[in-house]
Amino acid sequence: GRHTPQPHRGQDVQVDLTVSFEQAFSGTTAKVELDRPETCAICSGSGARPGTSRTTCRVCGGSGQTSDGQGMFAFSRPCTACAGAGSVIENPCAACRGAGSVVRRKPITVNVPAGATDGGKLRFKGKGQPGASGGPSGDLYVVTRIAPHAFYRREGADVTFDLPITFAEAALGAEVTVPAPDGTKVKLKIPSGTASGKVMRVRGKGAPKLKGGGAGDLKVRARIVVPESLTDAQREALEAFSAESDQDVRAHIR
Ligand SMILES: [Zn+2]
Ligand SMILES: [Zn+2]
Known part of the structure; x- marks a missing residue:
């Protein structure tokens, strides 16, 4: 057939x-x-x-198959002229x-x-x-x-961004308001003595999780911004601060 x-x-x-x-x-x-x-x-x-x-294939007569050999050794294969369709x-x-x-x-x-x-x-x-x-x-x-965002980055369901803070905010601590990716504002407490690069985590303010419900976290990375220029009063205050400081920040590099 x-x-x-x-x-x-x-x-x-x-x-x-x-x-x-x-x-x-x-x-x-x-x-x-x-x-x-x-x-x-x-x-x-x-x-x-x-x-x-x-039109009916002339090679196979419409059967879609051709046979090779004779008698009990004959075997059939799909007609190559019509690819087995029986018509062309x-x-x-x-x-x-x-x-x-x-x-x-x-x-x-x-x-x-x-x-x-x-x-x-x-x-x-x-x-x-x-x-x-x-x-x-x-x-x-x-x-x-x-696509890249101006400041947010996705890490799975977590969202990270760099939060610029001043040296004074890092040293003294502060409370700042940051934008969450869901459009709300989040109050964030920066502890006193916050190092540059420290990550503060706001639970559940990341992206929705595709499986299991809930949301990832918002991970806020502190980035200390150093002033490019100082007023005379600021310079005097910092020089006074420096004179008061006995902190050896390079103790481990000798
Ligand atoms: Zn054929
Ligand atoms: Zn057509």
Whole structure:
């Protein structure tokens, strides 16, 4: 009998999608473009020029198979002239060159969940390439990339940023208000004696966690800013401070 093609699953497709820090934090919908084969509209998928049709293969007489050998040693194989279809296209459709399908760039809308991570992979079942002969479609994988933000950085569900503080705030301690990525303001206590690079953690003020609920932390890294110029009064105050100080900051470097 004829060679009947088996149903097979369409291919999985993977695309990169760059979103802003805010979009990854709060979630968004975005469009990705996929090249997908579609049934040719000109020939309705037959591959034959309109007004013509497929003709019976002369090599195999329409069976789709040819046999080699004779008698009990004969064996059959799919006909190479018609690829086992039993018919051939003598006048191919100009639009699809006889393929019966054309590749089109198709936009697909995907939901990016709140808390999407940099390099994270989202799976959209059945949104990949269509299957053949009744097989199911493959899956679409979207790898999210987070575009750089002016000062926030994502570390998984945690969000970090550098907080400039003055030498006086670092030495004396202070309470400052910082912006959290969810749009709220957070009061942050800087302890006296805070070293440059010290990380202060605000629990639950990071990005939403994709699994298990809750949110990551906001990690605020102190960065001490040294004044580029001093007034006379500031200079005198610092010289007085220095004269009072017996701290040996280089004791371990000898
Ligand atoms: Zn066509
Ligand atoms: Zn044939």
